[in-house]
Amino acid sequence: MTQEFKPNLVGYLCNWCSYAGADLAGATKLEIKPTLSVVRVMCSSRVNSNLVLTALAWGADGVLIAGCHPGDCHYEQGNYYARRRFALLKKILESLDLEADRIQLSWISAAEGKRYADIVNDFAEKISRRGPSPLRNHSKI
C-alpha cells in the first residue's frame, strides 16, 4: 500500500534563505518529487505550533519548516526562536504519542539548491514509508 501512497506535505520556507534555495534548485533544474507544497513566510520564527498543528489537523502527512542556518538569520536571531519552538512542539507531540517524526526542521541556505532537493526528496521518502497521516480522513477539508 505504501508503494502507491503519495504523501501530501506542507513546507514553510523562510523568504531569505530556504525559499531562495528552493528557487536555486529550480534554476539548476534538479528533480524533486511533487509532494511538498511551499508556503512562503518571511522568517522561520513566524512558524509556530499553530501553523504546524493546523496543517497536521487538516491532514498533512508531514510538515517541513526550513530556515536559514543558525547564525545566518536575515533578522539576526529568528531561526533560534524557530529552533526552540520546534523542539518544544516535538516534545509535546512525542509525549502525546502523536507521530512526532511527521514534522521536520531543516536549515537550507540560499546557495543550497541541491540540499533543498535532497531534503524534500528524503522527507517525502521517509513519510512515504510512514504511510498516510491518521488524521487524513478526519480532516475538515
Next chain:
Amino acid sequence: MSARIGVYVCECGPNIPDRIDIDRVLEEISPLKDVAVAKRYRLLCSNDGKKYLADEIRSEKLTHLVVAACSPRDHEKTFMKVCLEAGLNPFLFQMVNIREQCAWIFSEKSEATRMAVKYIRAGISRVTLHEPLLQKEIKATPDVLVVGGGIAGVETALSLAGQKRRVYLVERSDALGGTAARLGRLLPHQGTDMRLIQEKIEHAENNENISVFKGCEVEDIRGFLGNFEVSLKRSGGEPPPEMFRVGAVVVATGFALWDAFDPDVTGYGKIDDVVTSLEFEAMSASGKILKKNGSPPRSVALIHCVGRKEKGYCSKVCCLYSLKFAHQLKDSQPAPDVFEFYSDLCLPEKTDQDVFEEAKKRGVRFLRADDIRVEGRNGKIRIAYRDGSAEEAVEVEMAVLAPAMVPAPDSDRLARMLNIPLDETGFFKEAHSMLDPVSAPISGIYIAGCASGPKSIPESVVQAQAASGKILSVLMLGKTLEPEVKVSTIKEELCTGCQTCLNVCFYGAISFDAFRGVSVVNEAICRGCGSCVGSCPSGAISSKQFTYQQLFKEVMEALR
C-alpha cells in the same frame, strides 16, 4: 462590490508550457469563485506584457490580481509596480511561483500541472483576504545626537553638521578629543602630527551647526528613527542644559583600558616605572619620557597583550602602538635599549609591517614570550618570561604595559537607555557584524569607533564617516521616512500583556503600554519578520500580508 480576481499565467516562453499544461490549469481555475478572468500570456515581464497586464487591470476592472509565473524574488516588484500604475493597490496582488518551484523541478507534466493548480488556487484564495496596505510616511527631524566627543564623535559631528542639520555633541568629560587627543604622537602613515587631531577638535568647537555639551551626559532618550527626544544632565549635578529632538543617535563612547591586572604579575602600582600605555602617551605628550627619579630610562620593556588571555580577544592596535613607542624611544638621545615582549604580532594593515621591519633595523629586540612576570629587583625591573620551554629574564629600567581595550564604563547604562544590546565582550553589538557594522539593531541608532570593539584611529574615523553616510541616506532634508509596510499589528483585546513579544523582537519595535496593559508595535521600525507573531501565546499579533488566515488558506489548498 464583489471581488473580480484576474489570474494571469505567464508562459515564460517555453519554460512553463513545456512542463505545465496551461490550458488545463485555466480550465480548472476559471470556474472558481470571484475569478473574473483567467488567461495566459507569452511573457508578462516584457514591456508588452506589463502594458497588457496594466490594460487588463483597467479594462476588466480587477479588484485583485494573481500572476502565476517565476519566483517572486525575480518579478514581484515588477508586477507591484504595474498594479500601482494601473490604479490597483499593489498589495491586492499575489505572485505564484510556478516556474522555479514547479515547472523546473517536477518532471511529469501531469504532476507539475496538478501542483501548479494547487499553487494558483492558494494564491486566489489568499488574495481575497489581502488588505490594501498603504505606504506610510513619517516626518523626521534631520538633527543628530552624538554621544561621546572622542575622535569618532568629533568626526561624525563634522561630517553631519550643515546649514539645515544641527548636531548635538555630548561629551562626559570637560574636553573633546577623547583618547586620541591625549596621545604623544601618531604613527608615520597617520601623518605623525598631533595637530591633525587638534584641528578636528577646533573645527567641531567652532562649527555653528554643532552644539557641544561638555561635562554632560544623556539623561534620557525616548522615541525612534526620525523622532527621538533627548534630555541631558550635567555631570556636576546642575540643571540640565536643554531638551531637544533628533532623528538619529550615534554612540561613540569609545573604550577604556583594562585595569584589573594582578600587581604581583605586572608590577603595576608596586614597582616604580611600570606604566600603562596611556601613561606613557602622557609622558610622550609632555615631551618628557622620564623615570620617576627624573632621569631618562636606559632600557625599556614594552609588554604586549596584557589581559588578552583574561578577556579572550586581541585588541588589534597594541602591537602597532608598542612599535610606535619603540620608534619614539629610539628617536631620543641617547637611545635606550628597547625590548618588545609579544605573543603573536598582529599587524593587519598594509603599512604595519613596515613599521615593524624599521624597528628591527633600529635594534629593537623582539622576544616572543609567555607567562611574563614583572618583578622589582635592586631598584631595577626584571622581566621574567618563558620562551618555549626555557625560562628567561631581562632587566630594564622602565616597563610599559599594553592592556586590553575594554568597553567604556557605563556602556551598559547607555545600552539599557537606548534599548540596544551589548555583545558577550561588553562592547556594543552591531546590527549585522558583517554587512552593517555601524548600526545598532534598532533603526536610527548607530555605533562608531571603539564603542563596538577595539579599532585604530583611521578605522574609527572611517566608522564615523560611515555612520554619517548611513544617516545622510536615511534622514534626508525635506523628505519623509517610508517604513516597512508589511509590519506586525497587535489586537489589543487579545493581548494579555505577557510581553513575550518584547523579548523576541531584535529591533526593539515593540513596547509595553503599562497603562493599558498591552504591547504596542512601533510601525516605524518594525521590519516585518513575524517573530512576535510566532511567539504570541494568545494569537494577538498578526503580520500584514502573512496573517494566519492568509497562510491557512495556502495550507488548505495544499491539502485539498
Next chain:
Amino acid sequence: MKNESVLILGAGVAGMEASLLLAAAGRKVHLVEKEPMIGGQLIKFEEVYPHMECSTCMVAPQQQAVLQNGNIEIHYLSALEKLEGSAGAFKASVKKKARYVSLANCIGCGACYDPCPVSLENEFEEGLAAARKAIAVPCAGALPNVPAIDPRHCLFLNGKDTQCRACKDACVFDAVQFEDKDETAVLDVGAVVVATGFGLLDVKQNPQYGYGEGKNVYTALEFERLFASNGPTGGNLTLRNGQTPKTVGIVHCVGRSELGYCSGVCCMYSVKFSRFLKHKLPDVRIREFHTDLCVPGKAYQKFFEKTRSEGVEFVRAETVKIASKESRLQVLYQNGGRGEEVFEADMVILSPAMIPAAGAKELAEVLGIKLDAKGFFAGRPGSLSPVETPVEGIFVIGCAEGPKDIPESVAQAAAAVGKILSLIPHEAN
C-alpha cells in the same frame, strides 16, 4: 552647479553597499563592473567567518536590491577608460564590451547553454569544474541571471564557423544579439568611488609551494569552491582523484615575506577552512602552518580557540616548502628552535597574500592618483581618512585600498558615501 551623480567602479560587496546608500539618498549611480554579473568575490564563498554565515544568503538580497533599484545603472563588462574634469564635474568615459545577450529580453532559462558547441575552462570554479560554454553565466545563481557570450571563443563571433547560430536558434526570446558592439559611454558625475577589490598572489610563480597540474595543492579560492555546495564537487571535499583526504596541511602567509605586508584576513579564513574540513570530514587530521597568528578584534580569537580545541594542530613554521612524494605531499618547514620538520599530507591548501586587483596600475593612471609602495590605492597622506584620495572627489574603498575583511570594506563604503553626501549636498539642502 555640482553634478550629484556618482561613478562607482566595482560591484563587489563594497561597491554594492556604496551604490545602495547613494541611491537611497536619491543619487544617480553609475555602477561599473568588469564581469557580466555583480557580487564580487564574496559570492564564491559558501560561508564567512567568524559566524560561519552563508554568504549567498547574506549577499543575494543586496544583489537583488541593486538590480531592482531605479537609481542604479549598471554597466557590465565595463571599465573606466578616461576621466576628465574635477570634483563635482567629472566626465568619465566608460568602455563597455558587448554582451551579445539582451538584458531586457533574456529571462535566464538557460536554453542556450546546451546547444553551444564550444567548451571552455570554468574560471569562476577556478578550473575545477566541468567546462562551461561560450554562452554562459559565470556561475549558477549569478545575478543578473543573464549569460554573456565570450567573443573570443564563440565560433560565430571569432569567425571560425560563420554558420553557427546554435544559441540564437535555441532562444525563443530573441535575446541573443550577435550585432551588439563594444561601445563607449560618456558619463557626467560629481564623484568617483574606486571599489575594484583585490587579487591573490599567483602561487604558480613560486615553485617552493609545489602548486601545479594535477597535484592536490589548492589555493584558498579553489578550496572555497571545493567546499561550496553550488561548486564543482557539490561541496564534497575530495582530492583530484575523487578520494577523501585523511590529512590536510594549511599554509598561512604565502607570499607575506616577499610582499612585505600581512594580508590581515588569511589567518581567519585558514582557521575557517579547518572548520569546513572538520565539519564534513570529522576524522581528518589538520595541521595549520602559520607565522604570527593575526586574529584581531573582539570576535576572532574565540573562533581560533574553538577550532584548536577541536583538535586542529597549529604550528609556527618558517620557510615552508611543499614537495611531492609518490601520490602524497610533504610539507617541509622550520619549526623555530626544533629545526626542520616534515608533515605528510594528502591535501595542502595555500593561503596566498592579497594583492592589488589586476589593472590597478592602469586605473590609477586613468584616475591620476599614485598607488602606494605595495601597489594598492592610497588614502590622502596625513588625513587619517583612508577613503579620501589625494584627488578631491575620488574615493577608494574596500580591498582596493588594502587587504581587509568584509565589515571593514562595508564601513569604508558607507564612509565614502558620508563624505560624498556631505561634500556634495543636494541642491535643495
